[in-house]
Amino acid sequence: MERNPMRRQLQTLRKSLFDQGYLDDQFVQLEELQDDANPNFVEEVVTLYYRDSGRIILNIEQALERKPFDFNKLDAYMHQFKGSSSSIGAKKVKAESTLFREYCRSRNGEGCMRTFQQLKKEYATLRRKLEAYFQLARQAGPVETACRPK
Amino acid sequence: MAPAFPSGDDRADFGTGGHRQFSFHDIVLRNRLTALVVDGVDFCRLVEQGFLRSCGLETQGVNNGDAAVELIASGAKFDLIIIDMFLPVMDGLETTRRIRALGERCKIVGVSAYIGENDREAFLAAGGDVFSEKPVSPEVLIPILRELDGQYSNI
Numbered sequence: 001m002e003r004n005p006m007r008r009q010l011q012t013l014r015k016s017l018f019d020q021g022y023l024d025d026q027f028v029q030l031e032e033l034q035d036d037a038n039p040n041f042v043e044e045v046v047t048l049y050y051r052d053s054g055r056i057i058l059n060i061e062q063a064l065e066r067k068p069f070d071f072n073k074l075d076a077y078m079h080q081f082k083g084s085s086s087s088i089g090a091k092k093v094k095a096e097s098t099l100f101r102e103y104c105r106s107r108n109g110e111g112c113m114r115t116f117q118q119l120k121k122e123y124a125t126l127r128r129k130l131e132a133y134f135q136l137a138r139q140a141g142p143v144e145t146a147c148r149p150k
Numbered sequence: 151m152a153p154a155f156p157s158g159d160d161r162a163d164f165g166t167g168g169h170r171q172f173s174f175h176d177i178v179l180r181n182r183l184t185a186l187v188v189d190g191v192d193f194c195r196l197v198e199q200g201f202l203r204s205c206g207l208e209t210q211g212v213n214n215g216d217a218a219v220e221l222i223a224s225g226a227k228f229d230l231i232i233i234d235m236f237l238p239v240m241d242g243l244e245t246t247r248r249i250r251a252l253g254e255r256c257k258i259v260g261v262s263a264y265i266g267e268n269d270r271e272a273f274l275a276a277g278g279d280v281f282s283e284k285p286v287s288p289e290v291l292i293p294i295l296r297e298l299d300g301q302y303s304n305i
Contacts, residue, residue: 026285032173033200041200048193079236080191083263087194087285101264 006140013133022126027089043134049088050127056081057120064113074112075104092122172288179206179299185230187211188218188245190238197285198232205295214238215245222254229298232286233278235262235269243276250277257294261286 017023027042034041060077063070082097096119103111185207189195195211202209207230212218215237222228231249235242242260249258260273261284270281282290 025287029174029201029285029288030197032175033197033204038200045193045197048196052191052193076236079263083234083236083284084191084194086263086283087191087197097263 006136010133010136010140013136017129017133021091022129024089024091024094026086030088043137046088046130046134049084049090053081053084053123056084057123060116064116069107069109069112071104071107071112075101078104090123090126093119093126096122172292174201174204174288174292176288177205177292177295177299179295181299182208183229183295183298184208184227185210185232186218186221186226186228187232188213188215188237188242189232189234190214190236191234194234194285201286201288201291202230202232205291207295215240215242215248218245219248219252222249222252228256230294231256231258233258233260234284235260235273243272246273246276246278257298259286259290259294 017027030042030045038044056077060074060081063074063077078097078100082094082101085093085097096115100112100115100119103109103115183206185199185202187195187198187202187209189198189211190213192213195213199209199211210221210226210228212221215233216239218231218233219240231254233242233245237245240248242262246258246260257280258278259280259282260278261282262269263284265281265283273281280290280294
């Protein structure tokens with residue numbers, strides 16, 4: 001099977017994740033930690049991120065169902081969420097986290113709710129894109145088996 | 151087997167249009183350096199320790215301030231401690247104060263998802279050395295490691 005077109009597709013997909021603002025340089029730093037000893041490091045880290053941050057998302061959802069809002073608690077949850085999201089280079093998610101915190105600080109409940117909805121969209125979109133990316137990377141196969149030029 | 155991720159050259163053009171000054175592979179240590187990472191989030195600790203190891207450091211990680219203080223109190227020595235300000239139970243500021251109260255003089259870097267001017271001042275007043283946004287970048291860490299390694303920094 002011709003692997004070069006698939007690797008080109010992988011490169012294009014990867015570049016789009018940065019060009020469209022989904023990822024920042026932190027993701028590149030994670031990729032540089034990946035080697036033969038840790039061949040799936042990035043995917044493992046991203047998987048752990050979605051497992052860990054999923055709990056925080058749930059906590060925030062539950063906190064937003066309780067009135068009046070406990071803005072200090074919401075701020076604390078988002079602090080943790082932003083730290084995690086920054087650690088994988090989730091650029092758009094990080095931006096929404098910052099906005100959410102500003103609304104917490106100004107005690108703007110509507111702003112918090114609106115921003116949280118947008119944050120969840122970005123979070124889910126990034127997950128889909130990264131899952132597609134990792135799936136394509138697996139299909140593209142290891143570097144050593146890329147087609148050699150004739 | 152190496153992963154099918156794009157090569158280093160491809161990574162150089164990661165599409166943001168920006169130019170990176172440093173990579174964690176840009177440093178070669180001449181001495182054995184050790185670091186402690188204090189972060190309550192498992193995968194964040196994994197990432198932070200991974201970066202430090204790629205720079206050549208030996209690392210340990212704990213997930214809360216009490217464990218960090220106990221480790222230092224037991225006599226463990228580190229050249230560098232990275233502390234997340236947002237820790238369960240005892241926060242990063244108090245952890246820093248207690249580590250300094252034990253007489254530990256190593257370099258302490260505080261990291262936080264949000265940086266406010268008051269946060270930086272509070273951390274420095276607690277005895278910390280460098281306060282950085284989380285995750286700590288090569289631009290922040292490499293000069294610190296070079297200083298610890300006794301190398302001249304040409305940046």
